[in-house]
Amino acid sequence: MQVLCIGDSSIPGDGRPCAGLSKAAIEGAISITMSGPEGVVETLRRAQYDIAVVQQMSPDVRLLRHIRNSRLPTPVMIIARDITASGVAEVLSVGADDCVPASVDPTELLARLRAIVRRASGHDSLSLHIGRLTVYVDRRQAHIDGKLIPLTRREYDMVELLALRKSQVLSKEAVLDNLYAGQSEPHGKVIDVMICQVRKKMRSLGIDEPFTTLWGIGYRLNEDAFAPLSARMNGIDGIVSQVSRESSIPMAPGINIMAPSDALDIV
Incomplete structure (x- = not known):
């Protein structure tokens, strides 16, 4: 998970993320990039961050309003040292996805971050359902038609990442950053090898082409490959039925009716 942590210059010595984020980064769960409030909109536009975390003394809507007025879809969490019910209500009403105290337990903080990123990606539960593919985030398992895919830890991380961002093309660099979260990263070829292995x-479980490769750009989950078998068969039946109807049209003398080009391909 790529996190942009935005510090508050009014807080002495806040040149590092809060304790909860630091612990999650050490455990390899997230990758943190620190930033000041200046130029944050441009930073969010330039890079692919899963979430922005704003550290403040107390909840303040000014920076948040600036981000939301810029039409940026990046989810935002506020972490503040001094929290009141009215302060939390105000930032939530302006567009924050969550607001927690700086004393929040690291385990809870990480769970909240993951939940926000999941919802922002269009998934409202701990399991991600994409046709025949189900990714169980809490169990760190991926299944095809209910059968467990025997993935290594890194392979699972990659499948979860591509499932969460199913509509996006991710570069090798973005995948490496997410998988290794600031640790010593291997050569980019390791992603090619991992893609081949997965x-x-x-x-072996009946999915022909799970990933789309855009050479020189990156990878994307191929949603069509996971379409339920019944849906695929219905689609084929519909095409054959349409061709059959079109080929049975009575022809008047002297009038030639050309079969559609797609029908010729099927025949």
Whole structure:
């Protein structure tokens, strides 16, 4: 998970993330980039961050309003040292996705961050359902038609990342940053190898092409590959039925009716 942590210059010595974020980063769960409030909109536009965390003395809507007025879809969490019910209500009404005290337990903080990122990606539960693919975030398992895919820890992380961002193309660098979260990163070729290994495992469970490769750009989850078998068969039946109807149209003398080009391909 890529986190942009925005410090508050009014807080002495806040040149580092709060304790909860630091602990999550040490455990390899998230990758943190520190930033000041200046130029934060441009920073969020330039890079792919899963969430922005704003550290403040007390909840303040000014920076949050600036981010939301810039039409940025990045979810935002506020972490403040002094919290009141009215302060929390105000930032939530302006567009914050959550607001927690700086004393929040690291385990709870990480769970909240993951929940926000999940919801922002269109998933409202701990399991991500994409056709025949189900990713159980709490169990760190991925299944095809209910059958467990035997993934390594890094392979699971990659599948979860691509499932969460199913509509996006991710570069190798973005995948590396998310998988290794600030640790010593291997060469980019490791992602190519990992993609091949996961492809092989999914093909053994009936998924022909789980990932789309855009050469020189990156990878994207191929949602069509996970479409339920019944939906695929219905689609094929519909095409054949349409061709059958079109080919049975009575023809008047001297009039030639050309079959559609897609029908010729099927025949």
